[in-house]
Structures are given as C-alpha cells and as structure tokens.
Amino acid sequence: MTRSETAPSIWATANAEDCLSFPLATAFPSACWLWRYFKWWYKKTRIEKKSAFIDLLCAVPLQQIYGCPLGGIGGGTITRGWRGEFCRWQLNPGKYHYETVITDQFTVCLRRKGQTVYQQVLSVEKPSALQGWNWGYCGRYAFYHALYPRAWMVYELPGQNVVLTCRQISPVIPHDYKDSSLPVGVFIWEVENNSEEPVDVSIMFTLQNGTGTKGDGSGGHWNEPFALQDSGERVAGVLLHHCTPINPFTFAVAAREKAGTVITHLTAFDPVGSGRDVWQDLLQDGKLESPTGKSKQTQKGEVTAAAVCASCTVPARGHGTLELALVWDMPRVHFGSKERLHLRRYTRFFGSNGDAAPALSHYALTHYKEWERKIEAWQKPILEDSQLPSWYKSALFNELYFMTDGGTIWLDIPPDCLPQDLQGPGAAKLSHLLPVLHEYGRFAYLEGQEYRMYNTYDVHFYASFALVMLWPKLQISLQYDIAVTVLNEDMQPRQYLVCGKTAQVKLKNVVPHDIGDPDDEPWQRVNAYLMHDTANWKDLNLKFVLQVYRDYYLTHDALYLQDMWPVCQAVMESELKFDTDNDGLIENGGTADQTYDAWVVNGASAYCGGLWLAAVRMMCEMAEVLGDTETRQKYSAILQKGKESFERLLWNGKYYNYDSSGSSTSSSIMSDQCAGQWFLGACGLDQKEVEVFPKSHIVSALKTIFEKNVMSFAGGTMGAVNGMRPDGVPDTSSVQSSEVWVGVVYALAATMIQEGLVQEGFHTAEGCYRTVWENLGMAFQTPEAYCEKKVYRSLAYMRPLSIWSMQLALESKAHRALSPTPPQKNPLHP
C-alpha cells in the first residue's frame, strides 16, 4: 500500500532494525541503581505478577505500521495501521496490547449481471490463517492519508474500473464534551463506478470477538444479530459479547440501512479455520446468510468472529455510499488493583448496563455527518492558510492522536457517588471541585504508552496547551484533581530507585509527579513514579502556578482562579524553601531534580530559575486580579530581587548558562532555557512594561539556540538538541543532555514565534516532524526523545502535544497584527 505524499499525509522510510530503543547500558555507571531497579522489577513482575510502570527490560518493539486510531476520548482506542490492519488495542484503560488481529478486515465483492466478478480482502497480507480468503491485495493500488481524527483509504480495484474510498471518522471534536467521549468509529465507503455498466458492490466487515489476546480463547464469548430502528433510521449488525471476568465489553459491527442498501450478516464463524464458509457465502450472491438467533457460547480454547455486509447497486458512471461502524461498549471499568468500579464518561448519555452498543451504533451512523462538518469547520481555516507549511498542518492535527491514544480515560462522576479520594480534607477546600467533576468528569492520559503513569505533571505542562485550547473544561478538571492531591499526603514510606533513600510517597503542599498507575488505583494512590523522590523537584510546583494563570487567561474562569489561589500560595510557600540563600531565586539541589530527570543541575539554573520567575510574576498578576494586596507586594519584592539574581548569576552576554555551579558543563546551552518566557508570552505577560526577562536577552538566547542547538546539530535537520556546548558539540554529560525531546522542540518553536523569530521556529520544529514522521517512520507513536544516530526513547509520548502552543502563538500574533490592542488580550476570547 502506498501512503500518498500529498500533504498532509504521512510517509515512512526507516527500517525498524536501524533504530535502537533506549539501551539499558546508557544507565551505567550507576550499577547500584540498576541493581535496585532489577530487584524492584523482579518483585513486581515475577512475584506480584503485575507489569512494571516503566519496563526497561522489555521495551515495546518498534513497528513502523501505525495510522490513525479509532474512538473518541477516554472510552478506549483501537489503532489501525496505514495498511488498514487493526493492530493496537487499548480497551482496558491505560493498558496496551500490540497485536494485529488478522480476522479484522474489510472485503469487497463486485457483481455484474448477477455474477460475482471480483472478491478481495482489502489487505496486502497473505496470512497462514483464513486460507480460504483471497488475500494479497496489491499495495500499489491503495493509498492512505491521515489527518487526525480522520483517515482516508483509497483502493483502485485493478481491472474493475471501480474506486473505493473509505473515510474513517472518530468523534474527536473540540469543545464537545458528549460525542467526543464515544467509543466508536465509522467507515464511510464511497464507491465510484467508472465503468459503463452497473455494479453490485458489497463491503463485508469481519471482526474477531476479542482483541487478539489469550482472553479471546478463554470461553464464554458469544455473538448475536441486532437491528435498531429509531426516528425513521435503521441500523443492523452483530453484537460480539466478550465476557471476561474483569472489564467485559461488547463490540458492535453495524451498518446503516437505507433505500437501496441491504445489510446482511453471519453471526459467527471460526476465524482459526480456513474461513471458506463465510467466503463462499459472500461469493454466491454478494450477501451473507443472515441467520437469526444467538450463537453458542465459545468453549475454552475456541475463538469466534462475526461478519456484517452492506450492499448496494451503483449505476454505470455512478456513485454509491455504504456506511459501517465499529463500537465497543465497556461502560464499567476496573483499574489494575480491581478495588473500585468506575464509569466511563459516555455512560452518562448511553447508560452503564453494557447494552448500549446498538444505540451507540445508531447514534454514530446518524451523527457522523455532523461530526465531519464540525471537524471541517475547525480544521479548515488552518488547512487553507497558505502561509502555513503542509508539514505543520499534518503535525498539528496528527500529533493530537495522543489525546485519545495516550491510554486515555474519561470517567463520569455521578452526583450520588463520591470517589474515596474526594472525601479527604483536600477536596473540602475546593468549593467548585464537585460541580466541575460532576459536570465534566475526570480525565487522565498516560505520560507515554511505555511510561505508564497518568497525568505526569512535569510533562503535562508542555502538552496542556492542546487540552486547554481544545477541551478547556478537561484541563480545568485535571487541575482540580491535581489541587486535591496537593492538599493531601501519603505517608507510606518507600525506597526511591535512583538514590536508594527511603521517604514518604507524597508530601502535603507539593504537586505530585503523576496521578497514579492504571495498573494500580490512580487518583487514590498517586506518584507511581519511584525513580526519584519528586517532593524535591523544583519544577512541579511552578508548573502548577503557571498553568493556573495560563488557564485563567485563556478561559476567564474566575471561580477556578479563586479555588486555585490558596493552592498556588501553598505550593509557592513550599517552593520558597528552595531559595536557600534568600536571593529571590530558587536553587537546584545538585541532583536531576526536575523534568530532565537524568540531567543533574546545581545552584541557580536557567530552566528552573526561569520557571520560578515566571511563576512569581504570575502570582503578582493573580493577586492583583483577586485584590490580594499583601500577597502581591510579597511576590513583587521577590520578583525584583530574583530578576536581578537571575541576570547576575546566569546571563553570559549571549544566553543564560545551564546553571551557576561553575561545573565544566555549567555554560551549556539548554534548548529549554526560555521555558518561563514561553508561558509568559502565551499569557500576554511579555510586553515591555511588564517583562520579566529583558527582551534583548531572550532574543539573543533564542538566536544562540538556533545557531548552536539546531543548526549545528545534524545539519539543522533534526530539531534542537537539549544541551549544546558553546563550541558546537552536544553536551554528553548526561543521557538526556544529548537527546532531542520532540515536545520541548515544539515548545521552543512556539517561543521563537512569540518573539518574532518565525522562520527559525518553523525550521526548528520541522526537523522533529520530518525525523519522526518521515525518516524514523514513527507515525502515530511520536517518541519522547531521539539521538542523532537513530536511538530513540519512549514511543507514543505525551509531551509532543505541545505543538498546539505553536498554534496559540500564531493565533496571538495574527490577533495582534489585526488589532494592536493593549497587552494581555486573549486570542481565544478577543
């Protein structure tokens, strides 16, 4: 199959064998750390029989096969490959299973003058299973395009003068909090008959009862046909009940019946056998037998599948449409601990009894046109902007796949059920917590498919732009959840793996690293990350304050600001303790005590010091809005002192030094040194009258980064390396200083755009996009990091969602150009 180069689409060339996942050997010289990790890993995986939240001994193998995932937000996802396969499954929240289920296919049957003339599985595979089917479609006649949340597959049927286009649509719609939560995807097949005679066209959708795991053969699964008529619209298909003890679910394969369209089915067939029965059934008359009644329950060791077929006649030189859908209804979920039952968001609209698959199918097939209209209205202005390069349009929308395919869960919190973690003292202090959670639910996504922690906060800081710009209520809800955990503590002691010291899991008045592991009980037990004790991290608290103000600026939600204000004060009080010499600037502690968790930083630092000053500035701003004069005065004084210290300790005439420790790498050029300015700019707090960092210094630092970290690295074609020595050689003092972090690069590009270095910003970001989506073939699995020489780390990662901050920067610039208004005007609410 060919992936068309017509932008925006995706294209991959690299061989998986050329690429190395993060080699464990890079963890040396810390043999003690390795030993502690191994002991912990052994206990977790071999004794407790659970999986490790980061499994360094068992990385996910790179497969350059992925395309656009199916499904809305937080109801589970099924990713299809660009060859059309169903290959990545996340139905149990936050847990991935990477397996192509060969039974899951679309097959086309063409009939002319009452004779079947062509019947073909639309797959290039030639598997050993289902030998009775006609496999091996010639990939040269197929084309794939993806622009999330939609994808298009075009099949030119050889020798038939017929072209099929399958439009795959998932309900991922900005500012929509209902349809966006639905666990559905539709496949709209457009048939173009370019021949001089009519043709009968059938599209058969086959699906295995299960996701390709051992559970498919555990017995007790069964299928049944269904039809649902409502408001004059009828859909029909087969339900596949997957009856596991934990998180049972029902698939529906469905099609829309309308004048001229016939829907037929086969309730059950054996996907492990030759498949001849189903093949012959279709071949005979382009329809399936359509038996009534339920199938038998499967026996242990037996697997079952079903088929649904939609058929119509397309006139000579005419056009026809067949509409199919896939639905998965897993309304009630347990996380790995199995302690509590949770309801998914969509149960609010479709019930939680596990019988919603017919209604969901009906809804999807009768609403997809509206979804398409809304998606088009959202994407069109960006796609039609001739100033923007094609690669950017592809990157902006396609990186959004992680919003659903980040192990995402969106829970409903009904008014009559209060989760235990909301019954503590923290929750009581937040007056609008419950109204927000009841109205918009609870949202969590993984740090990465390989780093299984929900809402990793130092990383979400970057990704949060996508959430606040597209689903602001989910960002507000997430922030409320973080605020609750700030006010709570977990006194359980545990040993941290990197330093070996024992300390409690969570301190009061500090922001947690993450909200928990989906294989445990997230929200109830936070801080799944046990590499470092993050109570000492310097960035987490600041990132909370920065997001609170940014969210307020973009949403104008005054109740949110009021609720968050005491929490901001509490975390800033904790943070003030890190200003050990009382110079108005915090100091790092000589460990890797921030998001670069393997890059040691000591004393004042450009990254954390810059975030600190930005947060102090925002404290002044919030105090002003809330009329808290005392606090404003307190933080204004700190800001004055801190600004002076920052410039004195770190400014070297060209850029801000990495840190002030005077070590051999203190003068390294960090690509992320302007992170504080990035947030200030996003909130309109970068104007001359209110600037924290002198404009000339920021511009000079960004130009230096562009010259050194971008243009002197890999010929300027791979984005910005995290750390560069002033002589143009990457800083190899730590594993992470010589990496490129895709999400950091997109944030850097946004900062450049904010500061008027627009060409530089696009050039910088383009390097990452082309490296990941084109050269490394990592479409729909953008990693956290890669090195110059084809080493990558942590596939399918949260941080690259920061690309949406580039979009915010562009919108702000356009808004300012149109109306040079006073500072602090918000582009989302002009």
Ligand SMILES: C[C@H](CCC(=O)O)[C@H]1CC[C@H]2[C@@H]3[C@H](O)C[C@@H]4C[C@H](O[C@@H]5O[C@H](CO)[C@@H](O)[C@H](O)[C@H]5O)CC[C@]4(C)[C@H]3CC[C@]12C
């Ligand atoms: C302990 C080693 C250092 C030994 C020494 O200096 O003597 C560490 C060297 C490399 C580390 C691993 C590597 O950095 C990748 C993983 C990072 C992961 O943390 C998440 O990743 C984000 C950064 O990419 C971070 O922002 C986020 O907050 C984290 O959740 C933790 C596991 C790593 C495998 C890490 C483990 C320690 C090293 C081996």
